[in-house]
Ligand SMILES: Nc1ncnc2c1ncn2[C@@H]1O[C@H](COP(=O)(O)OP(=O)(O)OP(=O)(O)O)[C@@H](O)[C@H]1O
């Protein structure tokens with residue numbers, strides 16, 4: 059398999075502050091990679107460097123076989139980038155926006171392609187409506203249609219489903235998988251765990267560093283995190299008590315159940331021992347992706363060496 | 371809850387001050403603007419322009435002629451910068467705008483003075499800018515009585531003369547009635563065009579950056595020059611429409627003469643529109659917000675109005691102000707428009723101004739291209 063993205067050592071500072079540090083990622087053609095990380099982790103910055111919108115301070119690599127520095131134009135031509143903030147023209151209509159994109163990419167059969175895109179979006183009837191008048195979710199869907207109009211080989215999507223309703227999100231992911239089957243590579247940033255699980259693989263970044271990489275299962279496994287699930291009436295009320303105990307790193311309520319996680323299984327066991335009484339039932343479970351992310355995030359805040367969780 | 375809380379007002383006021391202080395350009399504008407304006411009004415504007423370039427055609431080299439020229443010079447309104455050999459050459463200098471005045475001392479002048487014929491000296495003024503010539507023309511009034519006083523004493527004709535020995539005839543050329551509108555209206559064309567065009571393009575690109583659409587535009591294969599040309603071309607049309615409206619009104623309402631010179635005028639209008647647009651584009655690459663772009667455009671307009679010869683005669687300004695004025699496209703554009711409409715200048719006559727505009731376009735677009743960033747860094 060060839061690599062659609064192959065970069066190493068990418069760093070970027072803004073005003074003296076390191077925002078992305080020594081970032082490396084390799085992504086095989088046709089794969090969907092979820093790009094996760096807390097707010098301000100550097101996801102948007104990384105995506106911008108990949109498509110030539112920002113110049114890395116250091117680092118090198120290729121996208122679709124083109125150098126990210128010298129051949130940014132070639133990359134742009136073959137890449138669809140969907141910005142986090144709606145960046146199509148609000149004072150143009152839906153159709154005018156798509157037509158503009160078709161023109162600027164020099165596409166043939168413009169009318170046809172725009173018509174197809176409108177039909178796929180289900181916006182045929184509203185084609186003459188100003189893009190600015192669309193609701194937030196519809197704007198996202200229009201932006202995605204715009205990013206795929208020129209049949210790119212690589213899609214860089216920055217939180218494409220923020221504010222999109224569940225059904226549209228499902229349609230969106232079905233579409234992404236259909237595109238990937240045709241050989242399209244996708245790097246998609248998201249804050250949704252269910253979306254992370256729908257990706258072939260994930261990359262987790264925090265404070266500008268890549269902390270975890272692999273399939274969802276691999277990431278969970280490599281985190282070496284122990285988690286207990288507590289059940290029983292009123293178990294969620296234990297959360298403040300448990301949170302302060304040694305060995306407990308995170309406590310999170312999932313509906314009527316409680317997830318208690320920590321890196322050291324023995325210490326965790328000791329911490330919940332006093333609560334092993336009726337009506338509570340504790341089971342050791344495999345941590346969820348979210349537990350793992352919160353765990354990773356906590357380690358960055360403590361300033362511990364982030365390298366341990368990384369790798370692939 | 372009260373409807374008016376001074377505390378809230380103070381909170382807002384403090385916030386506004388903080389924001390204002392962070393907006394460094396506004397800060398600069400607040401300080402620099404009054405200073406610049408004061409300087410311009412106080413020093414640059416001299417409403418009785420002196421030392422106006424004057425060409426002479428002396429058809430008789432005599433003591434009298436020399437005395438008269440010396441007297442003309444002594445008024446301080448005229449600088450004798452050129453001597454023409456033929457009337458045609460003199461006329462040429464005036465039409466090209468090389469001189470503001472042309473003085474002709476006719477042949478046989480001395481003999482006719484001595485005979486008491488009261489010969490005439492012809493002073494032709496380029497009145498396409500009447501404010502520039504007015505002061506100088508009135509200074510000529512005392513000339514006949516005084517210029518030859520010394521030369522004539524001792525001669526019989528000189529003693530106890532009641533009549534002046536010669537006459538000065540002033541011919542206002544190109545705008546014989548010295549109608550100010552003839553001068554102002556073509557000038558307005560330059561001011562209105564640059565005001566709207568610089569501002570519109572200046573805002574256009576900055577708006578993209580502010581609204582975030584620049585991120586999208588930069589992620590497409592669009593090239594900087596494409597972006598520039600694509601953004602500016604529609605405004606060329608806007609500029610041409612404005613030009614037509616102004617010219618039609620100038621003719622219809624003010625009856626401004628249209629002497630010809632269409633080739634120079636057309637080329638000048640085109641260059642000026644493109645120059646203004648590229649300047650607007652350059653501004654947009656420097657400004658981070660639309661407000662900044664507005665301020666920069668405004669900052670550019672000030673000397674364009676005051677130092678271009680639009681309101682105040684160019685030749686009335688001190689040299690440093692003329693130097694600034696010469697770097698401003700409006701100055702050259704005004705020369706082209708006035709030259710064409712009022713004097714019927716040919717393409718060759720307008721050539722220096724056209725070249726200046728062309729240089730401006732090249733320099734500014736090169737700068738804009740250098741400044742235009744292809745990334746969001
Ligand atoms: N143009 C810029 N100038 C200065 N700082 C910037 C700029 N762009 C991003 N940053 C900073 O870089 C850091 C990373 O930002 P980035 O937008 O990449 O985060 P993100 O992972 O996309 O976050 P989010 O999930 O909130 O979208 C942030 O701290 C942000 O403040």
Ligand SMILES: [Mg+2]
Nearest residue numbers: 101102142216
């Ligand atoms: Mg982001």
